[in-house]
Every structure is written in C-alpha cells, then in structure tokens.
Amino acid sequence: MAQADELTIRATSDTLLRAQAARKQASAAQFVRWMLLFAGGVIMVMPLAYMISTSLKWPWEVYEIGLIPQEPTLENYTYVLEDGRFFGWFVNSLVIATITTLSALFFDSLVGYTLCKFQFRGRYIVFIAILSTLMIPTEMLVIPWYMMSQSFGWLDSYWGIMFPGLMTAFGVFLMKQFFETVPDDFLEAARIDGLNEFQIWWQVAMPMVKPALAALAIFIFLGNWTAFLWPLIVTTSPDLYTLPVGLASFGDEADVAWELIMTGAAISTLPTLIFFLIFQRFIIRGVVMAGLKG
Amino acid sequence: MSQLILRDLVKRYGTTQVLHSINLTVEQGEFVVLVGPSGCGKSTTLRMIAGLEEISGGTIEIGGRVVNNLEPKDRNIAMVFQNYAIYPHMTVRRNIGFGLKTAKLSKAEKNARIDEVAAILGMTEYLERKPAQLSGGQRQRVAIGRAMVRDPAVFLFDEPLSNLDAQLRTQMRLEIKKLHTRVGRMMIFVTHDQVEAMTLADRIVIMKDGHIQQIGTPAQVYHEPANTFVAQFIGAPQMNLLKAEGTGTGVRLWNGVEIAVPGIQIAPGRPVSFGIRPEDLKSDASAVLSGTVTVAEPLGAETLVYVDVDGVEVTATAPGRTPPRAGDRIGLGLSGDNAHLFDSASGQSLRTARA
Numbered sequence: 130m131a132q133a134d135e136l137t138i139r140a141t142s143d144t145l146l147r148a149q150a151a152r153k154q155a156s157a158a159q160f161v162r163w164m165l166l167f168a169g170g171v172i173m174v175m176p177l178a179y180m181i182s183t184s185l186k187w188p189w190e191v192y193e194i195g196l197i198p199q200e201p202t203l204e205n206y207t208y209v210l211e212d213g214r215f216f217g218w219f220v221n222s223l224v225i226a227t228i229t230t231l232s233a234l235f236f237d238s239l240v241g242y243t244l245c246k247f248q249f250r251g252r253y254i255v256f257i258a259i260l261s262t263l264m265i266p267t268e269m270l271v272i273p274w275y276m277m278s279q280s281f282g283w284l285d286s287y288w289g290i291m292f293p294g295l296m297t298a299f300g301v302f303l304m305k306q307f308f309e310t311v312p313d314d315f316l317e318a319a320r321i322d323g324l325n326e327f328q329i330w331w332q333v334a335m336p337m338v339k340p341a342l343a344a345l346a347i348f349i350f351l352g353n354w355t356a357f358l359w360p361l362i363v364t365t366s367p368d369l370y371t372l373p374v375g376l377a378s379f380g381d382e383a384d385v386a387w388e389l390i391m392t393g394a395a396i397s398t399l400p401t402l403i404f405f406l407i408f409q410r411f412i413i414r415g416v417v418m419a420g421l422k423g
Numbered sequence: 424m425s426q427l428i429l430r431d432l433v434k435r436y437g438t439t440q441v442l443h444s445i446n447l448t449v450e451q452g453e454f455v456v457l458v459g460p461s462g463c464g465k466s467t468t469l470r471m472i473a474g475l476e477e478i479s480g481g482t483i484e485i486g487g488r489v490v491n492n493l494e495p496k497d498r499n500i501a502m503v504f505q506n507y508a509i510y511p512h513m514t515v516r517r518n519i520g521f522g523l524k525t526a527k528l529s530k531a532e533k534n535a536r537i538d539e540v541a542a543i544l545g546m547t548e549y550l551e552r553k554p555a556q557l558s559g560g561q562r563q564r565v566a567i568g569r570a571m572v573r574d575p576a577v578f579l580f581d582e583p584l585s586n587l588d589a590q591l592r593t594q595m596r597l598e599i600k601k602l603h604t605r606v607g608r609m610m611i612f613v614t615h616d617q618v619e620a621m622t623l624a625d626r627i628v629i630m631k632d633g634h635i636q637q638i639g640t641p642a643q644v645y646h647e648p649a650n651t652f653v654a655q656f657i658g659a660p661q662m663n664l665l666k667a668e669g670t671g672t673g674v675r676l677w678n679g680v681e682i683a684v685p686g687i688q689i690a691p692g693r694p695v696s697f698g699i700r701p702e703d704l705k706s707d708a709s710a711v712l713s714g715t716v717t718v719a720e721p722l723g724a725e726t727l728v729y730v731d732v733d734g735v736e737v738t739a740t741a742p743g744r745t746p747p748r749a750g751d752r753i754g755l756g757l758s759g760d761n762a763h764l765f766d767s768a769s770g771q772s773l774r775t776a777r778a
Contacts, residue, residue, distance in 0.1 A: 281561070
C-alpha cells in the first residue's frame, strides 16, 4: 500500500517536473517575444522621445546626441506659445483638418455606398477609375492642382488648401468594402418601411459602418493635420499657413531652429493624440477589418 | 374582400427566364407556403410581391389594385427576412416602431401600437434592449413585430426560421401559426423545408425551376401528388419510385411482381413509375416483395430500413421494438390502394391513391 502511494507520489512529481520544464521553455520563448516587442516599442517611441527632449534643450545643445537635456528649459514652449503666429497656424490646421474630414466622410461613404449597393451601367468602370487615382502620387498632382487653383482664384485661401482632400479615393474604396458587410436585407426592410434611398443610407447603413467611419476619420484627420507639400505650395501669406508649414518657417536657409520646430511639433501632436484616444476603440477594428476585406 | 392575385408573372434576368408564368390567387386570411428546392424561384416570387424585384411580365394585384409599379411601402405589405434585418443600433422599441416611420400617427399613438404588438409577442420587458442583448428567437419576434405594427394586408416571410436551431424553429413555427390565427391576415411564407410547409400552410405551392408544380392543401400534395417531383419532395423519407409497366388491372414491377391497383386501368405494357411511400411499405410476412436489409435506422417508434430488392434499393418501415438488422432478409408488404402511378416519361400522375 505504502509502496503504491510512493509510486503515485513519484509519478506525480515526475509530471510536475515535466510541466515545470515545459513552462520554463514556454517562458523562455515568451521572454524572447517580449524582448522583440520591447525593441520594436523603443524604436517607435524614440523619435517621439527625441522630439520632446529637443524641445526642452537650449539652442547650443541641439546638435549634441543625448536624450536627457543637460539644462532642461521650458523657454522654447514659452517662446512658441507667446509667438502669435503659432496659435493662428494651429487654428488653421484644426479648421482645415476638421472640415476636410467631415466632407470626406460624407462624400466617401455616399459614393462607396452607391458603388456597393446600386446596380447601374458602368458601375465597375467608375469604381476602377476612382481606385486608379490612388496610384498617382501627390507630388504629381500638385502642379495640376496649382494650375486649377490659379484659374479659379483659389490660391492662398482655405478653400485652396482643402479642395483636393474633400473626397478621397481611399475613403471611397474603404467604405465600399465596408458596405459589402451590410446585408441587403436591412436596406430592403427599410425600403418596405417606406424610407427613401437617402434615408436608408443615412439612418440604416451609416450607423452599421461606424467602425469604418471612425477609422477613416482618423486616417483623414491625421493626413490633413500633417499635410505639408500642398499647403506649402498653395499658401503664400503666413497667416494662412497650416502648422507643419508654419513650423518649418521657424528657421531660414542659414539656420534652422530645431528646438522651436520640435516644440511646435510636440504641441501639435496633442490634438492628434486626443483624436486618437477618442476613436481608438474603433481604429484597431477598422484597420483589421479593412485589411481582411481589402 | 382583399385578395392577392398573381397573373402570368414572369421574371427574366437578361436572357435567362427564372419564373415562367406564375398564376396564383391567395384569399383573405389564407396562409400560403411557397416551397421548393433552392433556385426554384420561390424567393424571387415573394420579392416581386414585395416590390423588391422588377416584374418582367404579368401583373400582381393586391386588394383589387395592380401594384406592379408601386413602391414597396405603398403596397400594403410587410416582410420578415431570413436574417431578421433588425437594426443593431436601435432598441427593440425603435426597431418595431420603424415600420411606423412613414405612418401619420402621433407619438402617443405609435407608442400604443408598439406596446400592443410587444404584448402580443411577449416582448414588453425587452422593449428598451438592443438586439445584441436578445436571443435568436427574440430577434425574430422583433422582426415579426415590425411587420405587425404596420397592420398590412399581406405578411411576407422569407425563410424566417432558417437561422434558428431545430428546437427554436419548431417553437417559432407554432407561434407564427398562432399569430396567423390571431391577426387573420394573408400570409405568404417561403421555405425550402417541406415540414415547415406542411405544418404551417392552408395551401402549399410547390415550385421547381420557375414553374409551379402543384397547388394544394397539405393533405392534397401529400396524398395526391401531381407528379414525381412533388411526390418525392413532400414527405420524408422520400417516396419510392419503382419502374413498372401496366397490366390492365394493375402493374408489373421491374422484377416481375404483379400488383393489382384498384380503380385504374393502364394499358398493358405501358411504362409507368410506381410510387409507394415508405410508411406504406412495411416489413411483413405476407411479402409481396422481399430483399436484404442494407441499413437500418431506428427512429424509436419505428425503424427505417433500406432494403435491396432485386438490385433496387427501396425504403421501408419496420417495427421499432423488433427491428431487422443489416443483412437480414425480410419480406415487404404493400397494398395497391396506397400506390401512386406516374407516367414514366412526363412524370405526371396517372391517378392518385385514396385521398
């Protein structure tokens, strides 16, 4: 009896040891995985950290490598915030990014919905035509945009900065893909309930693609918030500069005031951070779903 | 008197014709089930009645009014969809009330209607919930509620029970039947499930390849199938169809066995299909036919046996308590009274057995 018990105990301890070994192996793999993720995290955070660090440095220290400022100062922040231009650029960026985002959300989803849910001649060709504009880089478009703005008298105006982004091919594509996931039954039920096509889109289909709208909102807002090339070209008066353009003007050809640029950049990331925090629960899902559907 | 009349209804997609001259009259308060295999045109017919599909030819009349060119909302119909189509972002109350969106009623009147419908469906306590917090059966009730609240002349159901599990399906089937008794409105129900069709319908419309095969009460389509398709589609397990030829007073089966079939004369030598339902073909010592059991499926009350009779597999029934086993040689008894005879070329019924 005692022998049997001993055997059982030995067998149990054997099992435990083996389980322990397996766990050790697993935790080793886990450790490697975490280290890799940590390294990735450091690489991602580094520029941000360096931006903050530089914004706390005096001009004489800017070109020295080192994450911790030798004599940290908030002088740059005081300068940038007291400089009236910065606030103006901030407002410009905010207004432009907001209007562009709202417009793109509206038109992209309207066009995407139409291309997805209505059968009409040439539908596929229209879709391909819209998609193909994705293959043309912005750098190539700025000249036609500029000529267009010139002939319409849009140069150096809000409208001039905004018009290329009021509807986006990417958004149309994304929304079309998302509307595919809305079963036609919903739309038909609404049709029987007496809604017109616009109401069906707005009251039934749109609420069902909220994650996509949120993701698209973030993409477009960030894209416009950070847009540099086109606002730089289309604006001439500093009053109309957007933040990135304005920040870049914090220096001249001879001397670039990095500490001020970094300070401005640090402040200008705030709205994007807030925007992201509001919509983050949607964006991950949105990106994942877009990936799966695309 | 409100009637639904389909006259020579045709549907074409390009050059493909999917519905061929459908004629059907549904009376006030009648429960009609359209049934058939997938692709038979039953859903298309329903969607044309609803106004969700264009009509390629013929007319649809509801309550004495041709509705061909009317918008769905103006046809006085309501529809329940297979996947419920209740809006996930709205509460049950708003979902049910959605059907009243275009109705010219005060808010209080609308709420009263919603409450009334919710009470009938036993959903009162769930009115403020979102669909995600409901079970499948409750969601289907909401969908039915949205149809009911409009008080339409015609209820259309497009396979509404297909997404439910077997138990719930039986329960909802019963509820729909009770609902029909209660509201007394015309209901048109599409399904591919012949059990649903048999249990729900006042009349069944059996369709195949865009043609109506037979219209009749459940008893008629079961006992007097118009052709071999109906004979095999209705009833589970399927009716046996055996090759035979006429003998004047009955038929001679493919293996030479002669069976007297009362009440019909078939010219000697004329090829026919001899139909007999498994429940009319019983393991029996009197043994008109005999063969070897290949598979036995015990169902409790009885056992379904697949029997190889001279090279042809037939389905028969045996007692539940003393079932034969695979490999057993058994005799099968049948009566010519229960036989169905079909022309072997066209498949049309030559006569139908006792009704």
